[in-house]
Amino acid sequence: xxxxxxxxxxxxxxxxxxxxxxxRALSEDxxxxxxxxxxxxxxxxxxxxxxxxxxxxxxxxxxxxxxxGVLVPDLENETFINVIRTIIGSLNSGDGTPATTxxxxxxxxxxxxxxxxIETYLSRRVDAIISLASTEADxxxxxxxxxxxxxxxxxxxxxxxxxxxxxxxxxxxxxxVARYFAERGHKTVCQVRGPLLATTFNNRAQGxxxxxxxxxxxxxxxxxxxxxxxxxxxxxxLDAVLQTSPRPTAIFAHNDALAIGLIEAIRxxxxxxxxxxxxxxxxxxxxxxxxxxxxxxxxxxxEEVGEHAAQLVxxxxxxxxxxxxxxxxxPKLVIRRTT
Numbered sequence: 001x002x003x004x005x006x007x008x009x010x011x012x013x014x015x016x017x018x019x020x021x022x023x024r025a026l027s028e029d030x031x032x033x034x035x036x037x038x039x040x041x042x043x044x045x046x047x048x049x050x051x052x053x054x055x056x057x058x059x060x061x062x063x064x065x066x067x068x069g070v071l072v073p074d075l076e077n078e079t080f081i082n083v084i085r086t087i088i089g090s091l092n093s094g095d096g097t098p099a100t101t102x103x104x105x106x107x108x109x110x111x112x113x114x115x116x117x118i119e120t121y122l123s124r125r126v127d128a129i130i131s132l133a134s135t136e137a138d139x140x141x142x143x144x145x146x147x148x149x150x151x152x153x154x155x156x157x158x159x160x161x162x163x164x165x166x167x168x169x170x171x172x173x174x175x176x177v178a179r180y181f182a183e184r185g186h187k188t189v190c191q192v193r194g195p196l197l198a199t200t201f202n203n204r205a206q207g208x209x210x211x212x213x214x215x216x217x218x219x220x221x222x223x224x225x226x227x228x229x230x231x232x233x234x235x236x237x238l239d240a241v242l243q244t245s246p247r248p249t250a251i252f253a254h255n256d257a258l259a260i261g262l263i264e265a266i267r268x269x270x271x272x273x274x275x276x277x278x279x280x281x282x283x284x285x286x287x288x289x290x291x292x293x294x295x296x297x298x299x300x301x302x303e304e305v306g307e308h309a310a311q312l313v314x315x316x317x318x319x320x321x322x323x324x325x326x327x328x329x330x331p332k333l334v335i336r337r338t339t
Contacts, residue, residue, distance in 0.1 A: 005050045015045055022046075068313060069121030070104045071114060073133040073198075074229070078285045079255075079300050080132050083155060086306025087130065091313060100127070109197050111137035118145050127317045130309060134158050135197040150316035154309040156199050164316065166309035169328035170200045173298045174207030176333050177252045177280050180296075182215040184339065186278070189217055190248035192237045192258050194229040201229075201254045204282060208252055220244040226258055234261025238269070249277060250339070256281035256288045256297055263291065263338065278339040282331075294336035301329040 012019045017038065024030040025042035034042070045051070068091070072080045084104065091100040103126065107113040114133060118141050121129055128150040131142060139160050145151050146163060153165040181189050191208055194201030205223070212219055224240045226233040234253060241251060241262075253259035259281030263273060271277055273293055281288060284299035308329075314320070 005052055008051075011042075011045060011049065011051050014049075015041060017042070064127050064317065065125045066099065067101045067103055067124065067126045069117070069124075069126040069129040070102050071107055071117060071129070071131040071133040072104060073107050073109045075104075075106045077229070077257075079283045079302065080155065082302045083132060083306045083309070086303055087154070087310045087313070090307050090310030107133040109133065109135060109195065111135065111141075114138045115141045118142070121145075122148055128152060128313050130154055130313065132156060134199070136160070136199075137197070150313065152309055152312045152316070154305060157203070158199065164312045166305045166312060167328040168200075168301055168305055169330050170203035171207035171210075172328075173282060173331040174204035174209075174252070175211045176207075176298060176331070177282075178208045178211035178215070178217065180280070180333055180335070180339070181250045181252070181278075182211070182217060184250070184278070186248075186250040187217060188219075188246050188248045189250045189252065190220055190224065190241050190244060192234060192241065192251060192253045192262060193223055193225045194254040194258065195227070196225060198229070204252075204254050218246070220248075226254075229255050229257060231257045231261035231264070234258030235265040236261075238262055238265035242269075247277075250274075251277060251279050253279065253281045256283045256285045256295060259295055259297070259338075260287060260291065263293070263295070274337070274339050280339055284334055288334075288336070291338075293338050296336045296339040297334050298331045299334050301331055304329040 008019050008022050012022050021034060022042055025034045025039045026046060031039055070084060072084065074080060088102050103121065105117045118129065122145060126149060129145055130152045132155045134142065134153055134156045139158055142151055143161055151163055153163050157165060157167050189212065191205055193205050209219060224237055226237050234257060241248065251262060253262055259279050262279055266273055266277055273279060281295050281297040284297045288295040288297050
């Protein structure tokens with residue numbers, strides 16, 4: 001039969017001390033207030049008896065739950081996951097503050113899922129919400145949530161909401177690729193755009209097209225959109241790309257997964273990369289570096305975006321001054337062999 005874990009009151013009675021002594025002895029930041037001999041007795045008794053602190057009660061006393069809700073559109077997306085890792089690593093950097101537990105959930109870009117998850121986060125009294133999954137359809141629910149807890153946007157922006165944000169300058173990222181194509185002498189190019197809901201893809205498209213117009217580079221009159229931001233979806237778009245007239249000599253795929261799918265389809269057609277058609281992606285995922293023909297891409301500023309998001313969370317929760325304005329971080333072009 002499993003023995004019941006003791007409460008703090010029972011632990012205090014066994015040791016003949018106050019509950020406040022138990023609390024301090026087991027606290028990282030207050031243990032020094034307890035005599036070393038007593039502290040060791042408390043800790044040994046806690047381990048031997050299987051005592052576990054009531055984190056919910058502690059959170060209510062502090063007015064904080066030490067949890068942060070994190071919304072992500074796709075848990076298989078390497079860039080999103082790496083940004084989340086950076087955020088959580090920074091929040092739990094061992095600086096003496098209590099650990100923060102992330103409550104990570106996937107929306108798959110469904111507004112109904114985002115609304116349900118945000119309501120769940122609020123009912124659990126999270127200290128903040130970080131959304132990497134924001135779409136225009138989420139504006140109302142995010143605005144409502146921001147009236148109750150700090151809401152931080154990361155990766156994806158929402159122009160209609162004045163919320164603290166940690167972003168990449170996706171528009172400039174698209175412009176960087178277009179300038180590079182112009183330098184390489186391309187006169188006819190094409191974008192394979194990600195799903196319309198994501199502001200990241202819209203911004204990349206705008207930056208790319210603005211430079212193309214400035215440089216006199218032709219794009220197809222009809223935009224080519226991938227159904228999903230995956231390699232399989234990217235592969236399916238090649239027919240539409242090759243049917244444009246004149247045929248483009250370079251393709252800008254809005255993320256590396258789309259680019260990888262395009263490369264596979266191009267090779268299956270017997271075309272050469274980059275001699276017949278050049279391909280550039282966005283994000284610089286690990287796979288981009290190890291392809292048979294390594295991918296030219298735009299490196300996403302993962303560390304900068306993640307660290308800034310964590311700083312915003314800390315400052316908004318504690319009431320400390322915010323770490324500067326939400327200025328987007330500039331990505332960098334990584335030139336490899338597909339261009």
